[in-house]
Amino acid sequence: MEGRIDxxxxxxxxxxxxxxxxxxxxxxxxxxxITSNEKLxxxxxxxxxxxKGEEPxxxxxxxxxxxxxxxxxxxxxxxxxxxxxxxxxxFQVPGGMLITGGMLTFYRTVPAVVLWQFINxxxxxxxxxxxxxxxxxxxxxxxxxxxxxxxxxxxxxxIGCKNYWTKKxxxxxxxxxxxxxxxxxxxxxxxLMRQNEIINGIDxxxxxxxxxxxxRFAAIKGISQVVLSRITMAAPGMLVLPIIMExxxxxxxxxxxxxxxxxxxxxxxxxxxxxxxxxxxxxFPQTASMNTSTMRRLEPKLYDEMMKKTDGKPPAKVFYNKGx
Numbered sequence: 001m002e003g004r005i006d007x008x009x010x011x012x013x014x015x016x017x018x019x020x021x022x023x024x025x026x027x028x029x030x031x032x033x034i035t036s037n038e039k040l041x042x043x044x045x046x047x048x049x050x051x052k053g054e055e056p057x058x059x060x061x062x063x064x065x066x067x068x069x070x071x072x073x074x075x076x077x078x079x080x081x082x083x084x085x086x087x088x089x090x091f092q093v094p095g096g097m098l099i100t101g102g103m104l105t106f107y108r109t110v111p112a113v114v115l116w117q118f119i120n121x122x123x124x125x126x127x128x129x130x131x132x133x134x135x136x137x138x139x140x141x142x143x144x145x146x147x148x149x150x151x152x153x154x155x156x157x158x159i160g161c162k163n164y165w166t167k168k169x170x171x172x173x174x175x176x177x178x179x180x181x182x183x184x185x186x187x188x189x190x191x192l193m194r195q196n197e198i199i200n201g202i203d204x205x206x207x208x209x210x211x212x213x214x215x216r217f218a219a220i221k222g223i224s225q226v227v228l229s230r231i232t233m234a235a236p237g238m239l240v241l242p243i244i245m246e247x248x249x250x251x252x253x254x255x256x257x258x259x260x261x262x263x264x265x266x267x268x269x270x271x272x273x274x275x276x277x278x279x280x281x282x283x284f285p286q287t288a289s290m291n292t293s294t295m296r297r298l299e300p301k302l303y304d305e306m307m308k309k310t311d312g313k314p315p316a317k318v319f320y321n322k323g324x
Contacts (some may be wrong), residue, residue, distance in 0.1 A: 005064050007047050020282035028277050030093040033085065040082060043070035045279045076130075077286075078321060086123065087130025089281065092233070093273045099123055100234065100273075101266025103178035104241055113158045117181055121151040124185065128193040131324040142195055145297070150189030157184035175242030178286055182238065186230045192291055201302060204290070204318035213306030214317060217298050218290055222322030225284040229324075233280035237272035241265055250273045281324055 005011075009060035011026070013019035046067040049055045055064070073090045076083055086095060099120050124149045132319030158181035162174065189196065202222070245265065249255045291312050295303045306314050 003061075005050075005061060005068075007051050007064065007068055009186050010070070011065065014285055014287070016206050016283055021278050021284065024089075024278035024281040026069055027072045027075065028089045028281065029069070030090055030274075032070055033088055033090040033094065034081040035074070037068060037082065040070055040201045045224065047071045051192070058244045084130045084157065087126045089277065091126070092277045093270060095123055095271035096273050096277075098233075100178070100237055100269045101262060103182075103186045104175070104238065104269070105247075105262040107162070107175065108175050110159060110162065111175065113162060113181075114155060117154045117158050117185075117292060118151060120182065121147065121185055121189065124150065124189050125193065128190050143193065147188060147191035149192050150185045151272060153188040154181040154321075156186035157181045172242060172246050174285055175245065179234065179238035183231050186227050190230065194219070197223065201299075202320055204306075204320045206279070206315040206318065212305050212310050212315065213295075214302055215299060215318070215320070216289070216302065217251060217293055218251075218288070218322075220318065221290065222288055225288070226323055229280045229283050232283065233273070233276050234277055234280070237269040240272070241268055244268070257274070257284060263297050284322065286322060287319055289316055289317050289319050 010019075010023050012023040012310060024193070043066070046055060046064070050059070050064055050067075053264070054229065063286050074083055074088060075081065099116070103116040103120060106116055125143070128146075129143065161180045162177045197219035198216060201216040202219045203211045203216050204213055204218055206212050254260070292303070292306070294318075295306065295318070303314075
């Protein structure tokens with residue numbers, strides 16, 4: 001049948017930044033995170049039946065596109081499993097704005113810093129686990145180590161910066177304590193949460209989608225890109241808002257209205273994240289590529305295994321899911 005939608009391909013061109021931005025803005029739409037599991041499973045069934053050409057005759061293209069949106073936003077691309085509600089990228093805007101708003105508002109005392117970093121790292125741990133490459137299982141022990149290490153690194157960075165900047169820097173720099181903690185924790189949390197990928201490698205595929213081997217370098221490259229994307233996602237709100245608040249608090253009326261500070265900063269963070277979540281996810285393609293000559297040079301053992309699996313005819317380039 002002509003004009004049918006290929007549900008296994010994105011609706012936008014993911015080879016360009018603008019195409020990826022449209023795709024992730026569509027996929028991370030925060031309105032989808034309130035959709036019930038029943039509706040999400042219905043969307044999955046519709047996509048699967050449409051793939052087989054067995055959808056109800058009255059089904060429209062708009063219904064298929066919306067089902068694809070729900071399916072893409074809530075189900076893992078590797079395992080096809082329904083993702084944890086809080087870990088979905090569609091929950092980044094509401095979840096991130098509440099937590100970041102809290103971190104930016106309550107940064108003046110050590111107990112407040114500890115509390116909000118603990119909440120933030122708990123949230124990050126769920127997000128990182130949910131959006132990992134699902135072909136590399138992680139044990140409960142590894143998850144625990146990753147969580148404790150990331151939380152500890154965030155607290156060390158936050159408390160260290162706070163103590164140092166309180167004595168050495170102007171008040172404006174003290175507002176950057178949350179961002180320093182978030183950046184430090186991302187550099188620890190994501191690699192540790194996905195350590196199995198680094199240790200054992202991740203599946204790499206040829207251009208037809210056939211798994212031809214594993215690569216540790218692909219895992220390291222993908223995880224590094226995710227770390228950079230996550231820091232970029234948080235940066236505008238956490239770097240620009242302190243300047244805005246510093247200026248606003250020079251107004252006596254606004255400074256006295258302390259009850260407005262938290263909701264104002266939370267709302268502003270939400271505005272930043274509405275743009276930055278899809279923008280940060282779009283910096284690098286989710287389906288990344290790598291020349292097999294790189295594997296031959298850096299991973300000779302894994303390259304030899306790929307040679308055996310492909311009867312001595314490995315593809316010139318392999319592809320893999322870097323995760324989000």
